[in-house]
Amino acid sequence: MKIFSRLWELFIERFHLKEFLEHPVPRYSNINPLYWFGDVAAVSFFLLALTGFFLALFYTPGVNVVTIPAASLAPWDLLHPPAAEAVRATESYISAYRIAYLTPFGFILRQFHLWAAYMMIMAVLVHFFAKFVLGSYKRRGGGALWLLGVLLGFLTINQAVLGYILPLHLDGILALMIGLNLFRYFDYLGIPVGNAVIALLGSNYPTDQVIRVIYVAHILIVPAVILLLLGLKIQGILYGGVSPPPIKNAEVRERMVKDVEPFYPHRFALMVGQVFLQISLLMLLVAFFPQPLLEPWAPGELVPAGVRPPWPVMWYYTYVKMIDPFISVGMPILMLIFALVVPLLDRSRGITVGERWVWVIIALVYMAIIGYGSVLGFIIDIPKQVTPFTQITVPPDSAVPYVTTPSPVG
Amino acid sequence: MTDEKKRETIKFFIGASTALGIGMLATPLVASLVGNRAAIFGEESTSGAIPVEICKSPEACPREFGVSLDELRGGPVFKLIKVNSMAIPAVFGLVRATDGREYPTAYVAICTHFGCPLNVSGGKYLTGFFCPCHGSVFAICNNPAGCDRGRFLEMYVQGGPAVRSLRSIKVEVKDGVVYPLTAYI
Amino acid sequence: MEPLTPSVLAWLTAAIAAPTVALVYVYNGLDRKWSAVVGFVGVAALLALFAYTANVIMALYGAMQFPPDMQLVELGVAYQRVAAGQLAAVSLIVGLLAVGYYMEISRRGHE
CATH class of the missing domain: 2.102.10.10 (Rieske [2Fe-2S] iron-sulphur domain)
Structure with missing residues (x-):
């Protein structure tokens, strides 16, 4: 046993690791939950990358239609019992089906990826709220970290939607079609979104190419950007330190900042614990609350009523349904822009929650907008009548009139 | 002096982002109020349709x-x-x-x-x-x-x-x- | 020989995991040496159980065809949920031990 510790000491010494491994980190950020959720999101990201690697090995993107017997669909996946003996599904759906039901440990793999994604989004939201409350953007290098964080949050939501689309179950295809066409409301304001979608993806209806682009974006491009920004963010934290504790008394605050411990083994042990506790929670969710794969759909099939968007974008969906789309479609862009300029607007010098009450209220409003919309979207069916607003907003050249009158045939 | 400049810049950014926000909200409203349905049949424009x-x-x-x-x-x-x-x-x-x-x-x-x-x-x-x-x-x-x-x-x-x-x-x-x-x- | 059913395996897992987690949690506050001993015994037992479950799963999926028999799929899902529960218990124990270790060295350094 002694020889191992000697060897370890030698290793640390010869590789000059002592200074790096034992750099001091403050204690208060280990204890205060407001500082935990960035780590949770980052660890979720690496768990997602790990499981995503194996899922990518088994998954095939494609919209070619395959016919499968209705009896081979799991009852918990179906919104409505299938009417016919055979069901048409896309190639992507079949490969997701194979992963979930025909591959050993594939079920665990898929469920773990799904729950880790949910955990990452929740952690990102809580982290955003916590940093808003703490006013972390005011410390050294904090503004840059804030910008990186808002961009990372945006990319995280994007990843959630892209991942939701990939299995091409009914809800995924609807999400894809809505995504390809919803922003065409900007077409009517003179911004050629429709043309841009077709130029970038080749089509505004699911094709092999569209799915391939989404696949590559989901497994390669967006994660690469996230990884890059995450690296910059960690560098920024090493540069500026964690944000100071929200304590009014300067003396106490100073003492808390000075109360440090070495990264290794202290913080390192805690991080190992965090990773394992997180894996444990995710595995428990997999064991007790497995999520359905949802039902297949192929172009030309009847679409059953009662489909819903993925929960991370449910709030947006609710507001676009409630408020006239001409006004509400651009809402997340406004929220994103506002979030980006928060460090410009917040010039108060306060540190504690009591001193920063204005910004705490703004953070609460942010969370309330997202929370209210999500809950509303799940619990009530929003009326779908034509509002006066909607009637007014028909642009003069919106309707495409029948271009030529075809000749009658009978 | 520099502080004054900083303040000006911040004012400019706040003003610009507010204007952008209001503009984004107002454009469709104004557009919708100016146009009216009768014009649909006037011309064969296909704006919005490719x-x-x-x-x-x-x-x-x-x-x-x-x-x-x-x-x-x-x-x-x-x-x-x-x-x-x-x-x-x-x-x-x-x-x-x-x-x-x-x-x-x-x-x-x-x-x-x-x-x-x-x-x-x-x-x-x-x-x-x-x-x-x-x-x-x-x-x-x-x-x-x-x-x-x-x-x-x-x-x-x-x-x-x-x-x-x-x-x-x-x-x-x-x-x-x-x-x-x-x-x- | 028929393999154990998923529910029997689930009860076995719970019977090992629940007391181990409770003991690790309690000993974390008293004597970390004992919590480590109890934890590692529990982890070893759970991993043995997981190895058994994994064997059953591999054998089951060896017989899988496309399109599959729905009953076989349901059995496979049940076994995999049990396997996920076993891994959850193992990670929970390891995580508790690591956090317990941190709390002890942090307290020691602080006094």
């Missing part, structure tokens, strides 16, 4: 793009037309006009509200579309003289949140087969 040429003429059209009239007499037919990189979900159907004659038509089965795939309504003849996502109902104008809410053969919005008529596909009949020529997607 014309895609499927075939130059029925002669140049591959047979698998066309749907025979015999098949259409059994009810509307769904066809996924692939042009270049594009897939166009087309629903072909016969419309029975108030003058008693049948007109072959085709529409792009994507809802103009959010872009959901549409379900066809009607039995033997094509009478309209229904959106399963948010309940938009599209109905055909089958009066050759035109209807209150649309021109002849326009698939206008009868109810629900959609704001504009369904995008149509120009068709032509040759040798008993209906061929799609130009789609407005």
Whole structure:
């Protein structure tokens, strides 16, 4: 046993690791939950990358239609019992089906990826709220970290939607079609979104190419950007330190900042614990609350009523349904822009929650907008009548009139 | 001095972002109040719809793009037309006009509200579309003289949140087969 | 020989995991040496159980065809949920031990 510790000491010494491994980190950020959720999101990201690697090995993107017997669909996946003996599904759906039901440990793999994604989004939201409350953007290098964080949050939501689309179950295809066409409301304001979608993806209806682009974006491009920004963010934290504790008394605050411990083994042990506790929670969710794969759909099939968007974008969906789309479609862009300029607007010098009450209220409003919309979207069916607003907003050249009158045939 | 400059810059940024926000909210409102429905019929503008040429003429059209009239007499037919990189979900159907004659038509089965795939309504003849996502109902104008809410053969919005008529596909009949020529997607 | 059913395996897992987790949690506050001993014994037992479950799963999926028999799929899902529960218990124990270790060295350094 002694020889191992000697060897370890030698290793640390010869590789000059002592200074790096034992750099001091403050204690208060280990204890205060407001500082935990960035780590949770980052660890979720690496768990997602790990499981995503194996899922990518088994998954095939494609919209070619395959016919499968209705009896081979799991009852918990179906919104409505299938009417016919055979069901048409896309190639992507079949490969997701194979992963979930025909591959050993594939079920665990898929469920773990799904729950880790949910955990990452929740952690990102809580982290955003916590940093808003703490006013972390005011410390050294904090503004840059804030910008990186808002961009990372945006990319995280994007990843959630892209991942939701990939299995091409009914809800995924609807999400894809809505995504390809919803922003065409900007077409009517003179911004050629429709043309841009077709130029970038080749089509505004699911094709092999569209799915391939989404696949590559989901497994390669967006994660690469996230990884890059995450690296910059960690560098920024090493540069500026964690944000100071929200304590009014300067003396106490100073003492808390000075109360440090070495990264290794202290913080390192805690991080190992965090990773394992997180894996444990995710595995428990997999064991007790497995999520359905949802039902297949192929172009030309009847679409059953009662489909819903993925929960991370449910709030947006609710507001676009409630408020006239001409006004509400651009809402997340406004929220994103506002979030980006928060460090410009917040010039108060306060540190504690009591001193920063204005910004705490703004953070609460942010969370309330997202929370209210999500809950509303799940619990009530929003009326779908034509509002006066909607009637007014028909642009003069919106309707495409029948271009030529075809000749009658009978 | 520098502090003054900083303050000016911050003021500029705050002002610019506020103006941008208000502008984004106000543009559609103003646009919607200025324009009115009557203008729809004034010109053949296709703003918001992208014309895609499927075939130059029925002669140049591959047979698998066309749907025979015999098949259409059994009810509307769904066809996924692939042009270049594009897939166009087309629903072909016969419309029975108030003058008693049948007109072959085709529409792009994507809802103009959010872009959901549409379900066809009607039995033997094509009478309209229904959106399963948010309940938009599209109905055909089958009066050759035109209807209150649309021109002849326009698939206008009868109810629900959609704001504009369904995008149509120009068709032509040759040798008993209906061929799609130009789609407005 | 028929393999154990998923519910029997689930009860076995719970019977090992629940007391181990409770003991690790309690000993974390008293004597970390004992919590480590109890934890590692529990982890070893759970991993043995997981190895058994994994064997059953591999054998089951060896017989899988496309399109599959729905009953076989349901059995496979049940076994995999049990396997996920076993891995959850193992990670929970390891995580508790690591956090317990941190709390002890942090307290020691602080006094």
